[in-house]
Amino acid sequence: LPSFDPRDPLGLDDLLTDEDLAVRDTVRRWATDRVLPHIADWYERGELPDIRELARELGSLGALGMQLTGYGCAGASAVQYGLACLELEAADSGIRSLVSVQGSLAMYAIHRFGSEEQKRQWLPGMAAGEIIGCFGLTEPDHGSDPAGMRTHAKRDGDDWVLTGRKMWITNGSVAGVAVVWAQTDDGIRGFVVPTDRPGFSAPEIRHKWSLRASVTSELVLDEVRLPADAVLPEVTGLRGPLSCLSHARYGIVWGSMGAARASFESALDYARTREQFGKPIGGFQLTQAKLADMAVELHKGILLAHHLGRRMDAGKLRPEQVSFGKLNNVREAIEICRTARTILGANGISLEYPVMRHATNLESVLTYEGTVEMHQLVLGKALTGLDAFR
Numbered sequence: 001l002p003s004f005d006p007r008d009p010l011g012l013d014d015l016l017t018d019e020d021l022a023v024r025d026t027v028r029r030w031a032t033d034r035v036l037p038h039i040a041d042w043y044e045r046g047e048l049p050d051i052r053e054l055a056r057e058l059g060s061l062g063a064l065g066m067q068l069t070g071y072g073c074a075g076a077s078a079v080q081y082g083l084a085c086l087e088l089e090a091a092d093s094g095i096r097s098l099v100s101v102q103g104s105l106a107m108y109a110i111h112r113f114g115s116e117e118q119k120r121q122w123l124p125g126m127a128a129g130e131i132i133g134c135f136g137l138t139e140p141d142h143g144s145d146p147a148g149m150r151t152h153a154k155r156d157g158d159d160w161v162l163t164g165r166k167m168w169i170t171n172g173s174v175a176g177v178a179v180v181w182a183q184t185d186d187g188i189r190g191f192v193v194p195t196d197r198p199g200f201s202a203p204e205i206r207h208k209w210s211l212r213a214s215v216t217s218e219l220v221l222d223e224v225r226l227p228a229d230a231v232l233p234e235v236t237g238l239r240g241p242l243s244c245l246s247h248a249r250y251g252i253v254w255g256s257m258g259a260a261r262a263s264f265e266s267a268l269d270y271a272r273t274r275e276q277f278g279k280p281i282g283g284f285q286l287t288q289a290k291l292a293d294m295a296v297e298l299h300k301g302i303l304l305a306h307h308l309g310r311r312m313d314a315g316k317l318r319p320e321q322v323s324f325g326k327l328n329n330v331r332e333a334i335e336i337c338r339t340a341r342t343i344l345g346a347n348g349i350s351l352e353y354p355v356m357r358h359a360t361n362l363e364s365v366l367t368y369e370g371t372v373e374m375h376q377l378v379l380g381k382a383l384t385g386l387d388a389f390r
């Protein structure tokens with residue numbers, strides 16, 4: 001029998017191909033070299049000072065729009081994209097958010113619903129990390145229920161004129177292009193908005209206690225005039241943004257397990273070396289119970305992510321299954337981080353260790369891309385056939 005590996009107790013690496021392992025190792029090495037040495041400092045300062053350089057490096061790794069094909073994108077499998085999300089979030093959820101929003105929201109929207117000209121104009125620069133994208137759906141008064149959004153686009157001759165406000169938009173202030181969802185006379189449509197247009201501004205949201213190494217902004221659209229071809233031609237209605245979100249949520253199913261893995265490993269190392277009452281705290285049954293339960297949830301979560309990845313690669317992944325994964329994995333990840341924090345005692349609250357940073361990051365991950373409650377309602381509806389959203 002192969003020996004027991006505390007870092008892979010179920011032998012899940014056996015599910016991966018050599019190519020999968022190569023993708024994972026490349027992203028892990030990049031995150032270890034480029035993010036881990038600085039992340040505590042960035043987090044404390046509440047900044048991501050190297051964001052443009054990081055985006056370009058992520059572009060050269062092929063991590064931006066990784067699953068998309070053509071236009072400079074890597075055309076990777078869903079499992080490989082998931083592995084990349086896990087490794088990035090093991091460094092910090094803010095870095096994974098940068099990649100999710102760029103690839104799964106902004107680029108995905110253009111790739112899936114854009115015209116050939118829009119794809120040619122934007123996707124190669126975005127895949128290279130030269131142009132950062134953001135995705136504006138949420139508004140101050142419309143979060144979980146975006147159907148009633150107030151941002152609207154009106155026709156003026158051939159032009160469109162966009163007015164409204166978007167809130168909590170990742171990458172907003174650093175974006176060169178924003179995919180903005182707005183009401184029109186025909187229903188909700190997506191618009192590709194170059195952020196240098198008159199009337200567009202993106203003030204950064206400060207004073208966050210979560211995702212501090214991530215840029216979060218408001219988007220203000222004050223009669224932003226756009227040409228007729230700024231609209232995404234291939235979709236009308238909420239189906240557009242919701243299918244982008246489903247793609248990004250899939251990445252979070254994996255990513256959240258990265259934050260959990262980093263916290264678990266930190267707690268495991270600590271439990272083996274920290275001594276109290278004359279022996280390592282990992283030798284006490286109560287600590288072992290915590291470690292065993294954390295390991296079970298962590299690797300069950302990775303197994304679930306892998307299963308969903310294979311379904312996605314086979315073209316069989318349903319949105320309800322993505323909700324299943326996001327609900328379980330983010331909820332369990334936050335629990336693992338909180339338990340890890342207790343094992344580290346007072347050190348658990350320090351930025352010298354990653355666990356409190358991951359735990360507070362996951363508070364955002366629990367809320368964005370559909371709150372826990374929204375995913376419970378999605379599953380509740382799928383299970384009962386009864387809609388309890390309103």
Ligand code: FAD
Nearest residue numbers: 135136137138143144168169170211364368369371373389
């Ligand atoms: P609300 O919708 O007001 O919900 C508040 C509470 O009420 C939640 O617990 C919710 O589950 C509950 N609730 C609401 N309706 C029901 C119901 N019917 N039944 C039971 N409970 C209910 N948005 C973007 O568009 N683009 C981004 O890039 C982006 N990035 C983000 C980054 C960060 C750091 C954060 C924190 C948010 C980001 N968001 C982004 C916004 C995010 O998607 C929303 O915060 C989320 O959808 C929830 O909306 P809300 O905050 O308005 O909460």
